[in-house]
Amino acid sequence: MDDPIPETHAAEELEAVRQRIERLRELVRYHQYRYYVLDDPVISDAEFDALFQELVRLEERYPQFRSDDSPTVRVGGFVAERFEKVRHPVPVLSLANAFSPQELREWRERTLRMLPPEEHPRLGYTVEPKVDGLTVVLHYDEAGRFVLGATRGDGYEGEEITANLRTVRALPLRIPVEPDSPLRPPARLVVRGEGYVEVADFQAFNRRQAQEGGRTFANPRNFAAGSLRQLDSRETARRPIKLWVYQILVLEGAENPPQTQWECLQYLKALGFPVNPENRHFDDPEFERLVAYADHWQELKERLPYEIDGLVVKVDGLRHQEILGTRGKDYRWAVAYKSGMQEAVTRLLDIQVNVGRTGAVTPRAVLEPVQIGGVTVTAATLHNEDYIKSLDIRIGDFVVITRAGGVIPQVVRPIPELRTGDERIWEMPRTCPSCGYPLVRHPGEAIWYCENSACPAQLVRRVEHFVSRAAMDIEGFGIRQAELFVELGFIRDLADIYQLPWDRILQLEGYGPKRVANLQRAIQESKGRGPTRLLIGLGIRYVGTIVARLIMEHFTSLYELMDADQETLAAIEGVGPKIAESIVRFFGLEPNRALIHKLDGLGVQVAQERQEAPERPQPFAGYTFVITGTLPSMTREEARRFIQERGGKVTDSVSRRTRFLVVGENPGSKLRRAQQLGIPTLQEADLRRWAEQGHPPEGLQPGAGD
Numbered sequence: 239m240d241d242p243i244p245e246t247h248a249a250e251e252l253e254a255v256r257q258r259i260e261r262l263r264e265l266v267r268y269h270q271y272r273y274y275v276l277d278d279p280v281i282s283d284a285e286f287d288a289l290f291q292e293l294v295r296l297e298e299r300y301p302q303f304r305s306d307d308s309p310t311v312r313v314g315g316f317v318a319e320r321f322e323k324v325r326h327p328v329p330v331l332s333l334a335n336a337f338s339p340q341e342l343r344e345w346r347e348r349t350l351r352m353l354p355p356e357e358h359p360r361l362g363y364t365v366e367p368k369v370d371g372l373t374v375v376l377h378y379d380e381a382g383r384f385v386l387g388a389t390r391g392d393g394y395e396g397e398e399i400t401a402n403l404r405t406v407r408a409l410p411l412r413i414p415v416e417p418d419s420p421l422r423p424p425a426r427l428v429v430r431g432e433g434y435v436e437v438a439d440f441q442a443f444n445r446r447q448a449q450e451g452g453r454t455f456a457n458p459r460n461f462a463a464g465s466l467r468q469l470d471s472r473e474t475a476r477r478p479i480k481l482w483v484y485q486i487l488v489l490e491g492a493e494n495p496p497q498t499q500w501e502c503l504q505y506l507k508a509l510g511f512p513v514n515p516e517n518r519h520f521d522d523p524e525f526e527r528l529v530a531y532a533d534h535w536q537e538l539k540e541r542l543p544y545e546i547d548g549l550v551v552k553v554d555g556l557r558h559q560e561i562l563g564t565r566g567k568d569y570r571w572a573v574a575y576k577s578g579m580q581e582a583v584t585r586l587l588d589i590q591v592n593v594g595r596t597g598a599v600t601p602r603a604v605l606e607p608v609q610i611g612g613v614t615v616t617a618a619t620l621h622n623e624d625y626i627k628s629l630d631i632r633i634g635d636f637v638v639i640t641r642a643g644g645v646i647p648q649v650v651r652p653i654p655e656l657r658t659g660d661e662r663i664w665e666m667p668r669t670c671p672s673c674g675y676p677l678v679r680h681p682g683e684a685i686w687y688c689e690n691s692a693c694p695a696q697l698v699r700r701v702e703h704f705v706s707r708a709a710m711d712i713e714g715f716g717i718r719q720a721e722l723f724v725e726l727g728f729i730r731d732l733a734d735i736y737q738l739p740w741d742r743i744l745q746l747e748g749y750g751p752k753r754v755a756n757l758q759r760a761i762q763e764s765k766g767r768g769p770t771r772l773l774i775g776l777g778i779r780y781v782g783t784i785v786a787r788l789i790m791e792h793f794t795s796l797y798e799l800m801d802a803d804q805e806t807l808a809a810i811e812g813v814g815p816k817i818a819e820s821i822v823r824f825f826g827l828e829p830n831r832a833l834i835h836k837l838d839g840l841g842v843q844v845a846q847e848r849q850e851a852p853e854r855p856q857p858f859a860g861y862t863f864v865i866t867g868t869l870p871s872m873t874r875e876e877a878r879r880f881i882q883e884r885g886g887k888v889t890d891s892v893s894r895r896t897r898f899l900v901v902g903e904n905p906g907s908k909l910r911r912a913q914q915l916g917i918p919t920l921q922e923a924d925l926r927r928w929a930e931q932g933h934p935p936e937g938l939q940p941g942a943g944d
């Protein structure tokens with residue numbers, strides 16, 4: 239037994255081990271490909287683990303056979319001190335944007351003008367989702383081995399992140415991946431792709447980090463970029479990075495080299511690379527179909543598990559691409575299509591914090607004025623402290639701003655390449671910029687709050703909300719009056735609205751006797767709006783119109799509500815523990831309790847009046863409605879009252895219980911959801927007709943009531 243193994247014998251055995259290792263690598267590679275690229279495994283996880291573990295053990299025992307293209311390197315292990323620079327074999331350029339169908343058509347026309355007319359019949363395009371991640375450049379050698387991977391960097395020189403990229407499961411370590419592929423590896427291949435993370439994986443990671451007090455990321459793109467730029471590849475291996483490849487940068491010695499982008503995509507796929515299945519091809523005469531398809535990207539965006547920031551439209555023929563060439567840092571043969579979304583770059587002059595009505599203290603970007611889609615933008619949202627930290631946005635930075643139709647402009651990211659060194663890191667203030675009261679941030683939340691209800695910044699907003707239509711509905715009282723009366727010290731809390739110093743107001747410019755009388759009357763009238771509207775007016779966090787109504791179905795007065803405990807409140811249908819806690823916290827503060835007493839003392843109705851409701855027919859009784867979009871003649875609030883006064887129920891979101899969706903102009907996602915659930919839609923006119931006739935419009939008779 240202890241006899242030394244004869245030399246030749248040992249050599250044979252070693253050769254057998256080497257062959258077994260080779261075979262195991264092939265198998266593991268193939269099954270990883272089935273699993274991570276094709277999403278179609280053919281063996282069980284346990285069977286796979288057995289193969290993988292056997293390979294790990296053999297490589298540990300026979301270190302002489304270790305290799306960088308072994309799939310075991312995917313677990314990481316290499317720790318770098320810094321990233322080496324890599325020069326790209328060809329410039330890795332970028333794209334110009336098209337923000338509307340018109341701009342996309344103009345891009346096509348420019349393309350046609352630059353191509354000789356005899357080429358026009360051969361013109362075609364690909365349309366590809368523009369995945370938002372980190373661009374990577376992948377090099378393969380003549381044996382088909384993945385030998386080098388880099389970031390894009392400035393387009394000419396990137397950072398070497400080979401060890402990190404090896405941990406990406408979908409990245410082929412050896413091509414072709416399929417063991418019996420008819421393809422042979424080309425002499426040289428350099429491809430470009432995008433490392434990305436799916437939204438759900440990103441959220442799960444952030445949630446875990448937040449619980450453990452670790453660093454979180456602002457968005458999936460930053461998460462992907464941060465993960466691929468880890469110095470310790472074992473850390474990268476733990477991150478759920480995925481990959482799509484979409485461009486061949488260098489191809490030498492291929493048997494049947496592709497001639498078009500579409501063929502490039504097929505070729506890459508055949509070699510075993512992950513290629514996005516949403517990619518499409520169109521011929522030039524079908525350009526309008528391409529536009530129609532591209533215009534659906536917003537919908538596509540919602541369907542995909544990862545974030546895209548538009549579509550890339552590319553001229554298909556590689557020869558055509560060559561003729562078109564580049565312009566500055568952009569390829570002329572491709573364009574990024576982002577209809578409905580607009581972008582601009584400007585300088586971040588300052589970060590201010592804004593105190594909202596509910597006391598939320600949020601950062602706001604002060605921008606050097608910039609035009610986006612014909613609108614001058616000077617401010618944008620920065621969401622919260624973590625957002626700024628995780629994106630490393632600094633005062634003085636050049637930043638990318640986006641504005642999607644009707645939505646508040648957002649700062650999407652800084653452009654660190656443009657830094658001069660004079661930029662300043664911003665710190666979230668620890669005290670309220672308006673009243674100096676210390677700010678609080680509750681565990682698990684990203685927002686800081688000023689909980690001082692007498693905070694002047696909040697007071698103006700609180701007053702504005704209190705007098706608004708949804709709440710106490712005081713005509714002639716708006717933000718101007720709120721600002722003025724708070725500024726002059728006439729209003730120190732909400733109840734002061736009912737004891738304004740009218741003699742002094744009469745002396746103010748623009749406040750003549752008639753106007754003052756009207757205002758007095760409107761204020762007087764509002765006293766009788768009732769406890770539900772008053773509750774809405776208090777502006778308690780999470781207590782809007784719907785919640786206030788649900789709650790006040792269970793209490794006869796605000797005094798009663800004030801003393802309700804959290805359990806009682808949370809037991810009300812539609813009121814969760816979060817809302818209950820918010821209410822209890824609000825009434826737990828002495829000044830807020832005092833406010834109710836003060837309002838009551840000034841004659842504001844804080845209890846339900848047992849008034850007999852006006853006898854009105856209730857044609858909507860038993861039906862639940864949801865309203866979306868802008869109605870022709872009613873505000874949403876008016877429509878809500880219209881329905882409720884006639885016995886109907888109105889809820890905020892579409893569910894199976896929704897009977898009808900009332901649709902106005904520019905309906906939101908509620909319409910799509912309703913269509914999915916097969917819920918019939920109504921116009922405002924249908925609603926009125928129904929109220930008049932006393933029965934639902936013909937053809938819309940639903941089966942049964944709720």
Ligand code: IVH
Binds near residue numbers: 366367370550569
């Ligand atoms: S093509 C034309 N195709 O979008 C060559 N880019 O500015 C330029 N991207 O840096 C890129 N998916 O990070 C192309 N299918 C795709 C893409 C894509 C995502 C990213 C990539 C690039 C940026 C374009």
